[in-house]
Amino acid sequence: MSLLFLVLSSFLIYLQDDANQKAQQAVESKLQGKSLAAWLEQLSAGDDNERLAAAEVLRQGGEKISSPLCRILQGHDKVELRKGAAQALGQLGAAAKSSLPTLFDALKDKDEGVRCTAASVIGELRLDASRSVPPLVKALKDESVDVRTTVAVALGQFGAGAKSAAPTLLEMLKDMDADVRTAAVQGLGGIGPSGGSLKYLINILKTDMSVDVRAAAATALGVMEQLNQPILDALLKALKDQDSSVRIAAIGALGNFGPGAKSAVPQLIELLKEKDQEIQEASVVALGEIGPDAQAALKPLQELLKKAKAELKEEINEAIKKIKIKAK
Numbered sequence: 001m002s003l004l005f006l007v008l009s010s011f012l013i014y015l016q017d018d019a020n021q022k023a024q025q026a027v028e029s030k031l032q033g034k035s036l037a038a039w040l041e042q043l044s045a046g047d048d049n050e051r052l053a054a055a056e057v058l059r060q061g062g063e064k065i066s067s068p069l070c071r072i073l074q075g076h077d078k079v080e081l082r083k084g085a086a087q088a089l090g091q092l093g094a095a096a097k098s099s100l101p102t103l104f105d106a107l108k109d110k111d112e113g114v115r116c117t118a119a120s121v122i123g124e125l126r127l128d129a130s131r132s133v134p135p136l137v138k139a140l141k142d143e144s145v146d147v148r149t150t151v152a153v154a155l156g157q158f159g160a161g162a163k164s165a166a167p168t169l170l171e172m173l174k175d176m177d178a179d180v181r182t183a184a185v186q187g188l189g190g191i192g193p194s195g196g197s198l199k200y201l202i203n204i205l206k207t208d209m210s211v212d213v214r215a216a217a218a219t220a221l222g223v224m225e226q227l228n229q230p231i232l233d234a235l236l237k238a239l240k241d242q243d244s245s246v247r248i249a250a251i252g253a254l255g256n257f258g259p260g261a262k263s264a265v266p267q268l269i270e271l272l273k274e275k276d277q278e279i280q281e282a283s284v285v286a287l288g289e290i291g292p293d294a295q296a297a298l299k300p301l302q303e304l305l306k307k308a309k310a311e312l313k314e315e316i317n318e319a320i321k322k323i324k325i326k327a328k
Contacts, residue, residue: 040084058088063095070102090121104135112144123154129161149183156190166195178210189220202234215249222253227260255286262293288319
């Protein structure tokens with residue numbers, strides 16, 4: 001064993017020990033009378049109220065706690081604390097911008113849960129797409145399905161700023177795993193038409209064997225900037241899908257386009273007759289969003305109001321109000 005190897009090994013051990021020591025010091029730092037470790041554990045494992053309280057305390061900590069959080073994320077032995085540190089950085093909003101390199105490094109953490117958390121936080125922060133998107137695109141090659149799906153969804157949160165990720169996401173549409181395809185569709189939907197994915201999403205909606213993937217495709221088409229004939233045709237066809245979740249997603253997508261989807265009014269009126277209350281409710285809401293061009297739906301809505309359950313009556317009244325008010 002050479003002297004150089006021994007020196008290098010000793011130096012690496014020293015660096016690791018130093019990182020662990022800094023991480024431990026960060027964990028012991030105080031915030032409103034409790035250790036940072038205690039707040040992170042509460043954020044990760046508390047009940048809903050405890051997590052909300054911890055998130056608020058950490059958010060108020062602002063940039064002053066970003067450095068200790070980064071040290072924990074970089075060097076602590078406990079996986080839960082590293083995950084908690086990543087989650088806490090997500091609470092800082094714009095104050096976490098200086099911490100982005102640490103979050104990028106966490107995309108290569110040995111624990112897939114930490115990698116997933118880091119990807120999710122980067123997407124939620126939506127800071128500096130030019131810096132954030134490239135490491136996320138690299139993470140689309142992660143061996144873990146959970147990481148790849150989380151990263152795909154995170155990329156969609158950057159909107160058109162992540163259009164450079166579109167080619168890789170399009171390749172993911174060929175994956176055998178339906179969860180991967182669903183996440184890829186969600187990512188492409190978030191990126192929007194600038195990603196050049198429109199024809200692929202339409203094809204997915206028509207042909208994919210997975211209900212979840214088809215529903216995701218319908219939802220993705222519904223957030224495109226404007227409705228065109230190919231999108232409209234695909235969504236109208238999806239109203240007859242054999243699965244109710246796909247039909248509901250298509251109805252919601254049409255509603256998103258408001259008056260632009262007026263040609264869907266006859267089909268939406270027919271769906272008011274469905275026994276499935278979720279389909280009825282989605283159709284009621286969509287008709288309300290279409291507005292005065294849905295005048296033909298007023299009588300069917302009023303008829304449905306007479307026999308609808310209490311929880312649906314409120315939606316029906318709101319839809320009728322929108323149609324009538326906009327028509328004046």
